[in-house]
Amino acid sequence: MTSVTARTEREVTRGRTRRSLVRRETWISAVVLLLPAVVLLLLLRIIPTVTAMAEAVPLGGERSPWSNFAYIFSDPSFLNSVWVTLLFSVIVNPIQIALALALAVLLTKHIPAVGLWRTFILLPIAVPQAVSAIIWLVMLRPDGPLNGLASAIGLPTVPWLTEPGWALISIVIVCSWVGVGYWMTFLVTGIKEIPSSLYEASALDGANGWRQFWSITLPGLRRPLLFVLVADTVSNFLVFAPVRILTQGGPQGGTDLLMHNISERAYTLGDTQAASAATLVLVAIVIVVVTIQFRMLPGKED
Amino acid sequence: MVNQSATRGEARSGRRALLLAVPVAIVSMAPLVWAGISSLRPGEEIFRYLSPFSWRTLFPESVSLDNYLSVLQxxxxxxxxxxxxxxxxxxxxxxxxxxxxxxxxxxxxxxxxxxxxxxxxxxxxxxxxxxxxxxxxxxxxxxxxxxxxxxxxxxxxxxxxxxxxxxxxxxxxxxxxxxxxxxxxxxxxxxxxxxxxxxxxxxxxxxxxxxxxxxxxxxxxxxxxxxxxxxxxxxxxxxxxxETGVDYGQMFAAAILTAAIPLLLLLFFQRHFTGSTASSGTKE
CATH class of the missing domain: 1.10.3720.10 (MetI-like)
Known part of the structure; x- marks a missing residue:
């Protein structure tokens, strides 16, 4: 009797040590496997964010910690840049999302060779933005092909990059040419996941395509549409290459989007403190806008 | 019967949609195609045929790879x-x-x-x-x-x-x-x-x-x-x-070379995205 109990007890203890050994091996493996990613993310994301904050809000000096913000908010070039960025955002996001949605609906119909047309519309995203901007720089020249085409069909030529309003429209066109096909692909995937039985049932009830779009497609696309809305908005707040290559922020500051304004501050003017403060303002604007978007769209009901 | 007429209706609306899809695809491809054509002609020829537009705008007098050769050197x-x-x-x-x-x-x-x-x-x-x-x-x-x-x-x-x-x-x-x-x-x-x-x-x-x-x-x-x-x-x-006095033919050749590598990779790897092998390991 006693010997049997002793033996089971010994086995239980041995099992427990083995289990704790396994748990330790798992723990060590997890640390080793995660270490590179965690170190890199700390080094490349967290530390620079903290550095930017420390630089924008210098503590312990003679100046007020908020002097950098006071400076940029009294600087007409920065205020203009915030205004241009918001204006750009209000124009470009509805255009891109409406176009992406329209194209997604169009390219989920039973079109011959539908994959080919989708690929053609997606291709611009694969081209580096700097290269796209270079191509459009020539397309939009006063003597470029766009104006050549306009005059060939009897339209007036357009001062694309030389007049502030048209220059901003040019940036909108270039960014949309690059982005619309990309955002479209997420919506195409979303539409394909809507059960076709819903459409068949509503067709039997006599609903036309327009009714079906509002009552089936749009509600069914809520999740991918929210993703596209947020991701597209964020990416449009961060536009840099087209501005740098097409207009350098001009004419008369008409296309001076925040990313460009910040990089000019940091590298042409050498004012890294003001640049960091402006970066934080940009991040704050992005967070506020994205939060509003999450609130406005009906959230998680399923 | 119902099913058949539905497919016929779908085919008809598909053909109508095609009339919209093709122009959009052309607009989307046009800048790249134009850059590609321009990279095959001498730099000074690129702007010569733009106004007025003519068939020469799209079809170069002579096609050559000279721009690519000089860019690569x-x-x-x-x-x-x-x-x-x-x-x-x-x-x-x-x-x-x-x-x-x-x-x-x-x-x-x-x-x-x-x-x-x-x-x-x-x-x-x-x-x-x-x-x-x-x-x-x-x-x-x-x-x-x-x-x-x-x-x-x-x-x-x-x-x-x-x-x-x-x-x-x-x-x-x-x-x-x-x-x-x-x-x-x-x-x-x-x-x-x-x-x-x-x-x-x-x-x-x-x-x-x-x-x-x-x-x-x-x-x-x-x-x-x-x-x-x-x-x-x-x-x-x-x-x-x-640069001042940039040779646009060479610039387009450089642009096409830079764009071509991701495009080729995208086309080459596209087929690997379809289908998942995750469930094939067990009999469930």
């Missing part, structure tokens, strides 16, 4: 080599980092797993472009300016590729990992022998994310590596366009 060739090598190391090292982290987050039962994952999601929410400028200042202080390491490192901390691989690894039945563990495999052995062989498609997907990030980047290389010997292709092209 210019400093731009080095920029292209730089781009390819930076992208290669970025993808290779980035995949190792992402696969290890994604696997640990998906498969290993350890305390604090949710917290580590939440940390990565937070990092993923800070847009790289927004912190590129402060980050480039610290990279300069660390002596990484104008170096390959300075160009490659930022691509390695890619939260999106980690997230993608974690999602896929979570879909692989955990019974496979348990069986491997009972057979005495270490956690690393489970990754190497069981998870990686099942993950060709997602690894290619994560590789493409890393590649596109690296190949597209313009702001970062402009800040950290503007020197001619480490310059990457997008920066070199932007410099090209800002």
């Amino acid at each position: 210019s400093p731009f060739a080095l920029a292209l080599v730089n781009s390819v090598s930076v992208a290669f190391f970025g993808v290779a090292l980035g995949l190792v980092v992402a696969a290890l982290a994604g696997y640990a987050l998906a498969v290993l039962p350890f305390p604090g797993r949710t917290a580590v994952f939440a940390f990565m999601v937070v990092c993923f929410l800070v847009p790289f472009e927004a912190i590129a400028i402060p980050l480039s200042a610290s990279f300069r202080e660390m002596g990484l300016a104008n170096s390959y390491a300075g160009l490659i490192l930022p691509a390695l901390g890619n939260g999106l590729s980690i997230f993608l691989l974690r999602q896929f690894f979570m879909g692989i039945p955990s019974s496979l990992a348990e069986a491997g563990r009972l057979d005495g495999l270490s956690w690393f052995g489970v990754l190497r022998r069981i998870y990686l062989p099942l993950s060709r498609g997602p690894m290619i997907g994560a590789g493409l994310i890393l590649f596109v990030f690296q190949w597209q980047s313009f702001l970062w290389p402009l800040l950290i590596a503007p020197a001619p010997d480490v310059r990457v292709a997008p920066v070199a092209i932007a410099d090209f366009a800002q």
